[in-house]
Amino acid sequence: MPSVAKFHVFKEQNFHGLVYCDYCTKLLWGLAKGVHCTECGYNCHTVCSDMVIQCRPPRRRSPDSLSVTDSEAESVTRHSHRTSLDRLVVDDNNSNSSGRKRLLDGPKTMMDEKAANKAHRKSLKQQLQHEGSMSPHATAKAFTRLVARSRAFFYIGKLVHDIYSWKQRSYSLLACLFWISTCLYSHTLLLVPPMLILFLYSQNGVLNQPASQILFPRFDEHTSEYYMNLESMQYAFLFFIRIYDNFAYHLQHLSLTSTTYKILFVVSLGISSLFYLFGKWLIMAIGLMLLLNKTWVGSTLEILLQFTMEVLQTGFELVHKSTEKKKVVPREPIQVSLYENQRWWAGTGYTSQLLRSERSAWSNITGLEPLPSKEEMPSPTNYTWQEDDEWHLDTTGPWADDALEIVVSTFTLIECDEQGWVYSDHRWSNPRGRPESITGRAAVLTDSSRALTRRRRWYRKANPIL
Incomplete structure (x- = not known):
């Protein structure tokens, strides 16, 4: 029975972030004119909206969907019914053929394929056991030692996050003043060592114990502190994975053509020139924008930026509509x-x-x-x-x-x-x-x-x- 197509309910919308058209995958950000479906959330250009048929959630390649490694290769192996392997390179660890590689022609049956895969896994296992340091056991042991010693790093990370979130206003205000002073007078960095000593004294005082217990404490696997470190380590991994996936999501819409290289080169020259002329002021402004992002200053700047974009885009749309009235192009x-x-x-x-x-x-x-x-x-x-x-x-x-x-x-x-x-x-x-x-x-x-x-x-x- 033929399926009935449900059409989109599009509404014109201004896009201020890095949003891509779900039909042609081109950018919708800034002054680009686009529409948004109120039923399924589909975003596309106005010219692309006539070609979109089905009203259903689009299959976007969002950063969240890119967090699984080797997902495509695993799905191909899991769902594919291929029974021919063109070649399989297996290390021959026998004494008569050490250091050589042999090519196994593709088997034609499922049993031959399983036997070839088993031989390949066996050769990899022998290679890992021979190497020693490359074994999964050695990797797990090194990771356990890293988790046991990571409390100090996460403590510093938590302190930086508290300063960024203004949970400790005195430290956040001090960081802003220190950043401004460092950008204007680079010799302010010489105050960092004595400030660290004062901070350590204010946090721990005088203790008759080795300093290593304060700076880099180690915890066994059976302690609750170890599992707190493990949780923090997992959050850190997810943070870096999210950064990588966001870069991958946006870079997949960029092709490194000759025109792209020319544009990137011109932009890089402009940025280098700006930093050469106004380097310390730009660095100071960027740092203050990050430090003040969670305050009323950051919220006000965000509202002003959105309002400016709305005014500019509204002006361009009015000019565009006025020109459309003068020149009516029949639909072809x-x-x-x-x-x-x-x-x-x-x-x-x-x-x-x-x-x-x-x-x-x-x-x-x-x-x-x-x-x-x-x-x-x-x-x-x-x-x-x-x-x-x-x-x-x-x-x-x-x-x-x-x-x-x-x-x-x-x-x-x-x-x-x-x-x-x-x-x-x-x-x-x-x-x-x-x-x-x-x-x-x-x-x-x-x-x-x-x-x-x-x-x-x-x-x-x-x-x-x-």
């Missing part, structure tokens, strides 16, 4: 693109059955927007399908969405085969116009070169509703 027919995705499985070949963690069988040009099949695909909002036109298969390439000016750079230079397919690896990258031979002992392919996925483009014309 558009060409709707729909992409069919398939994955290769052993024994059955390419099918529409994909992994649970990846794109759907039908999607847009980016693969991030799941769509119905071409038989169930409704026309975009404010458009109707052309009566004398049906879905056509694109067998020429390269791929580009002319209506939205969306181009997938990794696919635009690749021609399709006779049936319109463009082949790629298990990550939907490294495209090519012809698949390699997946089966056969003569072919030696790596995970990054196997043509395990493919996609092709269907298109159809839609006329505006007058």
Whole structure:
């Protein structure tokens, strides 16, 4: 039974943070004009909103979803039914073949694959036991020793957090004054050693015991302090993982093209020039913004910044609307693109059955927007399908969405085969116009070169509703 598509309820919205379009993945921040769905929270450009069909939560690559390591590789291994390993490199630890590597041709049955994996795990285990220092036991022991000695580091971290949160106002105020004095007069750093001695005396006083018990206490695994250190260590790991994932989330929308390098070079020159001319004042301002972020000063600055952005964006929108009234452009027919995705499985070949963690069988040009099949695909909002036109298969390439000016750079230079397919690896990258031979002992392919996925483009014309 065909599924009924639910359309979005879009409302114009100004985006002030680093928000990306859920359709074309381009930036919506600043003065970009965008819309927000009040039903499912979908964010996209106004020009992209006509092409979005299904109203459901988008499959965003948020920083929170990037915190699992090797999740994609594990899912491929767990869900894939491939029964051919092209090669397996195994260390031969026997005395007759020490230091050599042998290639095992891909087994054709599941039992041969399990035997090859078992031999590979055994060789890795022997290598770890031979190395000694690389064993999991040695790593766990080193981590336990680190946790037992980490109380002082977390104490300093808690003190810094209290100063940042203004839980101890006297220390926070002193830090602000010290930062201003250091930026204006660098010799203020010479006061750091005596201030640390005074701080240590105020916290501990005179004690007849080794100083190591105060600065770096060690706790056994059976004490409650050890588990407090372990909890703090886990929070520290999550903090660094979150920083890494935020960088990965934003950098995935950046391509290192020649234009990007030119822009980055010009921006870096501008920043270097500003710091050369106003270095100490900029450093002082940045430090004070961080120290005063949790106070009424930081809240006021945030409100003023948002108000300024609202005024600027409102002004630009008024100018844009006034120019639109003067020049009314009639709505033109558009060409709707729909992409069919398939994955290769052993024994059955390419099918529409994909992994649970990846794109759907039908999607847009980016693969991030799941769509119905071409038989169930409704026309975009404010458009109707052309009566004398049906879905056509694109067998020429390269791929580009002319209506939205969306181009997938990794696919635009690749021609399709006779049936319109463009082949790629298990990550939907490294495209090519012809698949390699997946089966056969003569072919030696790596995970990054196997043509395990493919996609092709269907298109159809839609006329505006007058």
